[in-house]
Amino acid sequence: MALDTQPPLNSLGFAKPPAETRVVVAMSGGVDSSVVAAHLAEQGYDVVGVTLQLYDHGAALAKKGACCAGIDIHDARRVAEERGFPHYVLDYENIFKDAVIDEFADSYLAGATPVPCIRCNERVKFKDLLATARDLDADCMATGHYIQRKMGPNGPELHCAEDANRDQSYFLFSTTPEQLAFLRFPLGHLPSKNATRDMAAQYGLAVADKPDSQDICFVPNGDYASVIEKLRPGAGQPGEIVDVNGTVLGTHRGVLHYTIGQRRGLGIGGLADPLYVVKLDVDKAQVVVGPKEMLATRTIPVREINWLGDAPLTSRAEWHVSVKVRSTRPPREAILRPISETEATVELLSPEEGVSPGQACVFYETEGTRIFGGGWIWKGA
The missing domain is CATH 3.40.50.620 (HUPs)
Known part of the structure; x- marks a missing residue:
């Protein structure tokens, strides 16, 4: 047979x-x-x-x-x-x-x-x-x-x-x-x-x-601002550049011209220490600047998670993973704590600078090449 x-x-x-x-x-x-x-x-x-x-x-x-x-x-x-x-x-x-x-x-x-x-x-x-x-x-x-x-x-x-x-x-x-x-x-x-x-x-x-x-x-x-102004005419509302205490340091052409972590092109030279964009306040049309250490973040809220692990995301209280918060940066070790199947908090074991809402946070094996999915950073820490 x-x-x-x-x-x-x-x-x-x-x-x-x-x-x-x-x-x-x-x-x-x-x-x-x-x-x-x-x-x-x-x-x-x-x-x-x-x-x-x-x-x-x-x-x-x-x-x-x-x-x-x-x-x-x-x-x-x-x-x-x-x-x-x-x-x-x-x-x-x-x-x-x-x-x-x-x-x-x-x-x-x-x-x-x-x-x-x-x-x-x-x-x-x-x-x-x-x-x-x-x-x-x-x-x-x-x-x-x-x-x-x-x-x-x-x-x-x-x-x-x-x-x-x-x-x-x-x-x-x-x-x-x-x-x-x-x-x-x-x-x-x-x-x-x-x-x-x-x-x-x-x-x-x-x-x-x-x-x-x-x-x-x-x-x-790479000129994002000109594309956005073409798509949304009048979107480039000017406003103030302020420090973290609210002191006005200068003016800007529109919040859309700036990103978290930006140092150059702020037009506020002559200060003793370099300042970086640490917050974009759209409602007040303000660009908030501060010292570099204010960019350091350890806790990252993530939502719209796509999970690719074998067990459900919520089957554990925490997952030890590595994460990328920007495509050009190497993965950093972190602890992923699920809130629901699509939302979690990521705690970085060492601080990361310039974490920005709208960027992706991607999860990796700590030792290996597998991707466990990721989600979207949705507010500043």
Whole structure:
């Protein structure tokens, strides 16, 4: 009597040949997603490329060379044509404005420091685009993000990229278990960005030497204030710069021009000690400044938590984790104390400077590469 045997899993984790496995690739037009699409097509997968048009290219909100701008749609289409798989452009302009741009503007006007790239992944790419991938009868959706999806004893887990310098876990903490089951990240195991460009050259892709996109895709040259003033005319209300005792030290052009921790460009020179922005009081239209030590924070309130641990968040009184409060900073050891399934208090074992409402607080294994999710910092400590 012959034993039942299961067919081997392909590289995307399915027990069937690549040719019978449909994968939608989210193509931004950059080198990363182009390599993913070309590589999967080379392996014989049924690849469908999809590029999102996220804003009106004639409106000049986006800067030249930005993600999802006109040239990027052209580059993505060219890769698809050269590698022989279908490519579609979806108009998500209204979705992107409602789900990402409007909140970005309103958060800044409320004195927060938002991270729209996270909201774009959460509300557009991994929600609406993922639903479109399912409508196209795809088995999974692949992206060019530098992060790893590994199978654990309880299902798929999210892990940091092999190359710490390229790791994008901070921007993907809100990926849900259901989304993670459908997503694939083929570049996460690569040792460096050079390896990606080498693959692009190997496949003969015209984007092999294309520069990486910088800053937020719809913010030209990092000038947040000008974009917000265009979206919300008259939002730049001038006001006073005051110290923590309320003493007026100068005037400003509008709270939206400042961020927590800022030192330069305050226009209050000549003081004995350097001062930093420690608070933005939107109601009073005041920028509050103080000494550097006032920026140090140990207790961080977090809400809208997306939890990726095996046990429920509230199954313990506290979790020992490492956290990132900004994408450019290394993780710091902390204690996570749940209040509910979506709200908690984070206590840093050593103070962190410049913690700002609107930023994400992402949870990591203290020793290891796994991401346990994260949440949003919602008020100053």
